[in-house]
Amino acid sequence: MEAIGLPGGALVNYIFPNNAHVTWSIMIVIYPYITGLVAGAFVLSSMYHVFGVKEFKPIANFALVAAFSFGLFAAMPLLVHLGQPQRAYQIYTTPHTTSAMSIFGYVYSSYLVLLMIEIWVIYRKVFIEKANETVGNMAIFWKILCLGITTYNPESAHFDKKLAKFLAGIGIPWACLLHGYVGFVFGSVKAVAWWATALQPFIFLSSAIVSGIAMMFLMYSFIMWRRGQGYDYALIKKFIITLWMAFILDYALEVLEIAFVGYEQGAHWAVIKPLLMGPLYNSYVLGQMGILSLGPLLVLGIASLLDIKDKALLYLGNLGSLMLVFQVLVMRFNVVVGGQLISKSERGFVDYEFEFFAKEGLLTAGIIMVAPFVTYYIISRFIPIFEGKSMDTEPKRASM
Amino acid sequence: MENSKMPDSRREFLVRLLEGTATATVLMVFGPGVMAHGPETGGTERADDADHKYAYIIDVGKCIGCGNCVRACKRENSVPTDYFRTWVERYVVREEGVYVDSPKGAIEGFEQLNKRFRDNIKLSRTVPKMCNHCHNPPCVQVCPVGATFKSPEGFVLVDRDYCMACGYCVQACPYAARFINPVEHKSDKCTWCYHRVKKGLLPACVTVCPQKARLFGDLNDIDSEVSKLFEADQWMVLKPEMHTDPTCFYIGLPREVV
Amino acid sequence: MSLPGPKAHIVRLVAVLVGALFAFLVIKEVVTPSSWNYKDWYRGDALALNSSYEAAYGGNQSCVTCHEEVNQELAEFRHQALSCESCHGALADHVKEGEKIGDAVVDDASSWQCLNCHDAQVSKPANFPQFDKEKIEEHQEIEPDMICTACHTPHDPTP
Structure with missing residues (x-):
């Protein structure tokens, strides 16, 4: 092997013997990805619940249930990744507070509880209806879900709505904490040059919001298409503008990071430049920063700024969202796996190959990625998520 | 050293032996006298383990790259193939750059260098690597459950019965001294042969090194070899910019070594 | 039948949460290892675990207890400073519980x-x-x- 493109004046590619295996692979790629979808979907749902953006009203509950569906599986890749998954409970019993990872158990669980309570408060009326309509085991299930209170007090509606708003309100910083902290887990590792930047939490957070909004757009389009219910183009336009602006912020941070490291010409750049020009050229330069970023910027920009209507708007939105969903996935890959491709010998790059059938292979990743959608489908069989345009927590339907 | 001065830990160990619960064959066969004598003991003995200030010194100029240390470590600690608690690197500094290799961690030593790299060299050394047992270990900092820790004697150890193998410590170590053991699915690393040192032996790699390029001892014992070398103040540590404050010191470390 | 109070469900929810928190704290207390070192954050028993492994290499002192004759000669040898086991192999492959289990040639x-x-x-x-x-x-x-x-x-x- 020739010395071209190797750091540290290396004449041959030299990696430390223990670096030959990439310890964090696809599972740790999809872990922040799913966590990001949770955070992004939640922020979208809060657009209506907290900030009262009326256009988002039809999807506020949908985004919340979707966030919950993704949330249920956010920790799954971690469990699959662990060599000793039966010991995972230790992160709750003896969390080592000096570790950026140790609070994950608490932040994640409390966030899931918060999501559950918010959904519960919003859907309590539905649960009560179901408890009174059904018989047998299902009635017991719904009664338990109502915590035994099977009559709806109209006075509760006002209080519930305020509580939902409050939960959505504290949910935003919580979602930011959940995902910003995932960025911190990587950004605080000084031994991995490609991770170690204080911008990492912000990049993770902003890309999380982008991926969440984009995924909600795709799901919304798909569900509306399946239901043949007709599209709410005012919502779609708002969706596209929000997504476009979120991505501009995200892309600016991603560019800022690389521009800063590059301009600084420091120790990190000495290994990052050959990484980006070598092993990560396709997935980072061409993929993440190139096609998958410039494409959506252009497509969503056109859709946002020009007077585009109806189906054309829908198609542009879907095209941009699809690219962004992959942009963020590729970004997670470039960060998580890319960082480990730089051997700590600082004189060579690790060769990474995708596995398919392995425990942490692509098949497992695919199953975990599909699971939230299946979960969403199951939940949607039981509770109304889109019910025309009137499904919300307005007290007008409260009397039964 | 007299047997009466044995540290508590060893006394406990012998008591356990007498009770028939221990299986350490070495002591069974040869008795404690052998262990407590001669150059094989790791520095002075004190009652309190925290009074020790253990250090590991690697004299790069003496290393011949034979790989005895790597083989002994593999055998002593049952280290799986392709993973290393210690390994040896060969550096060849040339006008146009640096050639580095470590074939199979140098478990079979080194083959003669390719002629292309052999002529017109500026410097060439073999450099043993291992866990640096940092004072400020990033691996301990990042372990989310407290499964890796610094022992009272300063050894950075892994609790095999507690590690959940998340791999964060592997990422955090700047020296690539850690790995997830592919057989046990737990984090693994050099322990400075804690189990040997507690029995009064030296780490296996130090025991077999034919050149005394690897030294282990107590800096609190002013007569120990490590103390004298340390006092000469010509040592270096790996990646000082990481501020891990290693207790593994190198003498004659070429600046090209990472 | 009178309606439940407007906040009755919240009271029950809080009760459930408090109950869950209490159960969690109890479980946490029970499953945390008894030897836990809260100051340096590790399982105290891990020290004994780490020192419990058998040593494979005995050092030259272990060899001379049986091979005293070699020791006498060795004082004059050029290779006297070497570890016997680096060529002859680990003690544990040669002797176990006082019995020879394999050659060390x-x-x-x-x-x-x-x-x-x-x-x-x-x-x-x-x-x-x-x-x-x-x-x-x-x-x-x-x-x-x-x-x-x-x-x-x-x-x-x-x-």
């Missing part, structure tokens, strides 16, 4: 153990005795399968 079919140290390489210290390939091949011209120990005593090799 050196493979005499090849010279790899000699060359492992003494093969000439640019990375070795200049004052270390080394033999380059040509010199070894010169020897082998005399007899092709010749090994170092045919002429040199491994314990006390003279040039």
Whole structure:
């Protein structure tokens, strides 16, 4: 092997013997990805619940249930990744507070509880209806879900709505904490040059919001298409503008990071430049920063700024969202796996190959990625998520 | 050293032996006298383990790259193939750059260098690597459950019965001294042969090194070899910019070594 | 039938949450290892675990308890400073519980153990005795399968 493109004046590619295996692979790629979808979907749902953006009203509950569906599986890749998954409970019993990872158990669980309570408060009326309509085991299930209170007090509606708003309100910083902290887990590792930047939490957070909004757009389009219910183009336009602006912020941070490291010409750049020009050229330069970023910027920009209507708007939105969903996935890959491709010998790059059938292979990743959608489908069989345009927590339907 | 001065830990160990619960064959066969004598003991003995200030010194100029240390470590600690608690690197500094290799961690030593790299060299050394047992270990900092820790004697150890193998410590170590053991699915690393040192032996790699390029001892014992070398103040540590404050010191470390 | 109070469900929810929190704290207390070191954050029993592994290498002191005669000779040998086990293998492969379980003889079919140290390489210290390939091949011209120990005593090799 020739010395071209190797750091540290290396004449041959030299990696430390223990670096030959990439310890964090696809599972740790999809872990922040799913966590990001949770955070992004939640922020979208809060657009209506907290900030009262009326256009988002039809999807506020949908985004919340979707966030919950993704949330249920956010920790799954971690469990699959662990060599000793039966010991995972230790992160709750003896969390080592000096570790950026140790609070994950608490932040994640409390966030899931918060999501559950918010959904519960919003859907309590539905649960009560179901408890009174059904018989047998299902009635017991719904009664338990109502915590035994099977009559709806109209006075509760006002209080519930305020509580939902409050939960959505504290949910935003919580979602930011959940995902910003995932960025911190990587950004605080000084031994991995490609991770170690204080911008990492912000990049993770902003890309999380982008991926969440984009995924909600795709799901919304798909569900509306399946239901043949007709599209709410005012919502779609708002969706596209929000997504476009979120991505501009995200892309600016991603560019800022690389521009800063590059301009600084420091120790990190000495290994990052050959990484980006070598092993990560396709997935980072061409993929993440190139096609998958410039494409959506252009497509969503056109859709946002020009007077585009109806189906054309829908198609542009879907095209941009699809690219962004992959942009963020590729970004997670470039960060998580890319960082480990730089051997700590600082004189060579690790060769990474995708596995398919392995425990942490692509098949497992695919199953975990599909699971939230299946979960969403199951939940949607039981509770109304889109019910025309009137499904919300307005007290007008409260009397039964 | 007299047997009466044995540290508590060893006394406990012998008591356990007498009770028939221990299986350490070495002591069974040869008795404690052998262990407590001669150059094989790791520095002075004190009652309190925290009074020790253990250090590991690697004299790069003496290393011949034979790989005895790597083989002994593999055998002593049952280290799986392709993973290393210690390994040896060969550096060849040339006008146009640096050639580095470590074939199979140098478990079979080194083959003669390719002629292309052999002529017109500026410097060439073999450099043993291992866990640096940092004072400020990033691996301990990042372990989310407290499964890796610094022992009272300063050894950075892994609790095999507690590690959940998340791999964060592997990422955090700047020296690539850690790995997830592919057989046990737990984090693994050099322990400075804690189990040997507690029995009064030296780490296996130090025991077999034919050149005394690897030294282990107590800096609190002013007569120990490590103390004298340390006092000469010509040592270096790996990646000082990481501020891990290693207790593994190198003498004659070429600046090209990472 | 009177309606439940407007906040009755919240009271129950809080009760459920408090109950869950209490259960969690109890479980946490129960499953945390009793030897936990709260100051330095590790399982105290881990120290005993880490020191419990058997030592495979005994050091030269372990060898001389049986092979006293070699020890007497060794004082004069050029290879006296070497570890017996680096060529002869680990004690644990030779003796177990006072019984010999395997031979500790050196493979005499090849010279790899000699060359492992003494093969000439640019990375070795200049004052270390080394033999380059040509010199070894010169020897082998005399007899092709010749090994170092045919002429040199491994314990006390003279040039």
